[in-house]
Amino acid sequence: MTVTSVDKDVDRLILTVVADFTAPVERVWKLWADPRLLERWWGPPNYPATFEEHDLTPGGGVTYYMTGPEGEKYGGWWRVSSVTPPTGLEFTDGFSGPDGKPNPEMPTTSVRLTLTRHDGGTRMELRSAFDTREQMEQLAEMGMVEGMTQAIGQMDALLAG
């Protein structure tokens, strides 16, 4: 499959995913650099993302929202710390409140993307670190709640169908 390795550092709360694509580095980079392409893969199919601001420069910002099946919106933001087109990007990934502004009470993760030429294609290394253990736990809680909500939604659909 495309994902070739996954490493979880439970002590330091870091996830590293390595994926190989047959496409060249420039094409893979475009999936990040072109907001219209980015929104076709960032959110799950039932929660598609819409990117509003998309400024991949150091200090630049990205804002987006995902729209759920009921039309509910979940906002998110990136703060770009470093960018090296077409091979590297580092940013903090967080959540926004209903007003579209970063919600400081929500957890953030630090993401580091590295693209390298590999076997005629591209190797993508993605390192995602929880910024604090407290935030990690918060995200685990939310993930759990979200997972539950989805599961219940699926049950409802099955029962109605």
Add this chain to the structure above:
Amino acid sequence: MDRLFHALADATRRDILRRCVRGELSVSRLAAAYPMSFAAVQKHVTVLERAGLVAKERRGREQLVRTDPDAVGRARQALDELESAWRARVDRMSGLLEDDTDRDPDGGNTTGRNGRTSRTNGTSRTNGKGPER
């Protein structure tokens, strides 16, 4: 898995989970929060306990309930969730790159915009980040 779904299929149990994530609570304290008997709340806690979602500990006369007491387990869970989110994203990226490869030699469409509608079929196999734990 069935136990997990059963445990999560009830609004009161989901609420108990949310309350206990922040710290341990006694069953009697929980019971006070719901318009139901102590025994009914205790029954809900037992269902959650069997599904491995909470741990119960007796301290003196109190029964304390806590969501997943194991910090390492919690970290692993968070990393697992992040992993499944990224696996699904990588799958979708891969699908997009394949779509474009397929289309380019056919000629004509290089904007990539028309691929949008045809994508919906391709993404179904990625299955999002469903509750597969």
